[in-house]
Amino acid sequence: MEQILARAQKVAAEAEVFQISSEETQVRFESNRLKQLQTNQSTSVALRIVKDGRIGYATTTGTSDGQELVRNAVETSTFGTGPGSICPILLIILRWPSSTRP
Amino acid sequence: MPEIDAIAQNLAGELKKPRADYLEARLEESQTSHITYRGKGLESIGRSTASGGNLRALFKGGWGFTSFNDLDKITDRISLAVEQAQSTGRGKSQLAPLEPVIDSVPSGVVKNPVTIPLAEKKQLLDEYNEIIWSTPQIQTTTIGYSDSRKKVIFLNSEGSFITQERADVTLRLTAIAAKDGEVQQVGLSLGSRGEFSAIQGLHGQVKEMASNAVALLSAPQAKGGEYTVVLDPILAGVFVHEAFGHLSESDFVYENDRLREIMTLGKQFGAAQLNVVDSAAEPGLRGSYKYDDEGVRSVKTYLIREGKLVGRLHSRETAAKMNETPTGNARAINYRFPPIVRMTNTYIEPGSISFNDIIADIKEGIYAKNWYGGMTSMEMFTFSAGEAYMIRHGKIAEALRPVMLTGNVFNTLKNIDAIGNDLDMNQGGGCGKAGQSPLPVSNGSPHIRIQRCLVGGK
Numbered sequence A: 001m002e003q004i005l006a007r008a009q010k011v012a013a014e015a016e017v018f019q020i021s022s023e024e025t026q027v028r029f030e031s032n033r034l035k036q037l038q039t040n041q042s043t044s045v046a047l048r049i050v051k052d053g054r055i056g057y058a059t060t061t062g063t064s065d066g067q068e069l070v071r072n073a074v075e076t077s078t079f080g081t082g083p084g085s086i087c088p089i090l091l092i093i094l095r096w097p098s099s100t101r102p
Numbered sequence B: 001m002p003e004i005d006a007i008a009q010n011l012a013g014e015l016k017k018p019r020a021d022y023l024e025a026r027l028e029e030s031q032t033s034h035i036t037y038r039g040k041g042l043e044s045i046g047r048s049t050a051s052g053g054n055l056r057a058l059f060k061g062g063w064g065f066t067s068f069n070d071l072d073k074i075t076d077r078i079s080l081a082v083e084q085a086q087s088t089g090r091g092k093s094q095l096a097p098l099e100p101v102i103d104s105v106p107s108g109v110v111k112n113p114v115t116i117p118l119a120e121k122k123q124l125l126d127e128y129n130e131i132i133w134s135t136p137q138i139q140t141t142t143i144g145y146s147d148s149r150k151k152v153i154f155l156n157s158e159g160s161f162i163t164q165e166r167a168d169v170t171l172r173l174t175a176i177a178a179k180d181g182e183v184q185q186v187g188l189s190l191g192s193r194g195e196f197s198a199i200q201g202l203h204g205q206v207k208e209m210a211s212n213a214v215a216l217l218s219a220p221q222a223k224g225g226e227y228t229v230v231l232d233p234i235l236a237g238v239f240v241h242e243a244f245g246h247l248s249e250s251d252f253v254y255e256n257d258r259l260r261e262i263m264t265l266g267k268q269f270g271a272a273q274l275n276v277v278d279s280a281a282e283p284g285l286r287g288s289y290k291y292d293d294e295g296v297r298s299v300k301t302y303l304i305r306e307g308k309l310v311g312r313l314h315s316r317e318t319a320a321k322m323n324e325t326p327t328g329n330a331r332a333i334n335y336r337f338p339p340i341v342r343m344t345n346t347y348i349e350p351g352s353i354s355f356n357d358i359i360a361d362i363k364e365g366i367y368a369k370n371w372y373g374g375m376t377s378m379e380m381f382t383f384s385a386g387e388a389y390m391i392r393h394g395k396i397a398e399a400l401r402p403v404m405l406t407g408n409v410f411n412t413l414k415n416i417d418a419i420g421n422d423l424d425m426n427q428g429g430g431c432g433k434a435g436q437s438p439l440p441v442s443n444g445s446p447h448i449r450i451q452r453c454l455v456g457g458k
Helices: A002-011 A067-077 A088-095 B004-016 B074-088 B118-133 B203-216 B233-248 B257-262 B316-321 B355-360 B409-414
Strands: A014-030 A033-051 A054-061 B022-038 B041-059 B062-068 B102-105 B138-156 B161-179 B182-192 B225-231 B276-279 B300-305 B345-348 B364-377 B380-392 B395-400 B404-408 B416-419 B424-426 B430-433 B436-440 B442-445 B448-455
Touching (some): A002 A014, A002 A033, A002 A067, A033 A067, A033 B074, B004 B041, B004 B074, B022 B074, B118 B138, B118 B161, B161 B203, B182 B203, B182 B364, B182 B380, B225 B233, B225 B380, B233 B276, B233 B380, B233 B442, B355 B448, B380 B409, B409 B416
Parallel strands (some): A033 B062, A054 B041, B225 B364, B345 B442
Antiparallel strands (some): A033 A054, B041 B062, B138 B161, B161 B182, B225 B448, B276 B300, B276 B345, B364 B380, B380 B395, B380 B404, B416 B448, B424 B442, B430 B436
């Protein structure tokens, strides 16, 4: 995560990285018989930046060195609005996990 | 990003160690982009990437499945999948035999749609949105665009090692018109197996869509009752996918005694000219692929041939349980899900009659076009058409408000008495099943005529 943050800070005025990890298990029955046990492990990383006064956002699941993530966030920032005066914490809640909204 | 090819090479040997009756792995890398509009404003624009994999083990008829995107501790994941299968299995593993395959299949796309700059994609969508908004009485619009490119490596304990790449593009536009409290809408869904050009240059079609939505505001409602109904290729394709195709998915059939009896092979389901096919082997459609997610080569499967039920769609497990041949229809939407039996490109084969001849001897009937919504429950279906017209004395007459069609799929198949020569595939669809949605599929048909079809109305 620090690596992604460092990479993002080279191209953007502000950056934040957000990571979610989860592991879940499902038990499936078919016609009253135990059929399948399923485990899903997942790690997702989201990057939000402020570049030239505009917000950019990108996500990735799986391990990543962040190069593509940063590039994608920079590209979406060209369509983003300025950060304005909205409380940053509130922004995270409102915007996760969707993409940049103008 | 870890190289999934290198991981796959290491896994190939691991999978061959005897631990379960059967073991397979899928590794995946994907990139997507999307743009959505609600009204005049851009709602969402972005890109995402994903990588991950799964292991699936079969032991005494029980499955263990584990998906992950931390690619570092894969040997632990193998053990987990095997343990899960061991604690599930209490019977006998059944899997149709398959020769191992080693192959590599490129995407076949000249230009990766995902790498096209978002600004370029947005520019095109802006043009379409402006066309819709420039139509008087348009109240609002929605637009959803997405594309993806994916590389999937499949390998199993039997020695298969298959790399497949694919790309996908979809676009859905809706124009909503309103006047004096009346609201009407018309939609347009398009897609391609990765060619961005398939959604370019639609300005004429988009304009027509918006005008149609406005025209519906002053169209009369149909008088309810039984009619001779002609379906266009889009609606007939949706009918054959939803009402009939899902009943051909063997995971619905093999443990359902009632459905098994209904779907007995050899039963007469329609007239001799009726042929229904599911085929991932057709090149270049959204449901096309060379191998399914169990490494089974895709084939052209006749579901109905000359009016008789002759086939159904299988995974290796359902094929073994029903003592039939696998058809290569086990598909998973991504690495987080195990493959299940799905359709691919489903269509009614063309006959020899022209559209004009189909409607020529209809005194009073309904021409139903395009698709708006609907539902099926076993053999019963209800669909709403996106557009509808009266047919009077062999000619297309006045436009109607969109109509609802309802009936029993088997009666309806029997009542198809004319099949056109103008097969068209609808590439705009996505199919959902067991939480895996939207899976790229296509469906199609020529124009078809149905006698005594129940149409809702005043």
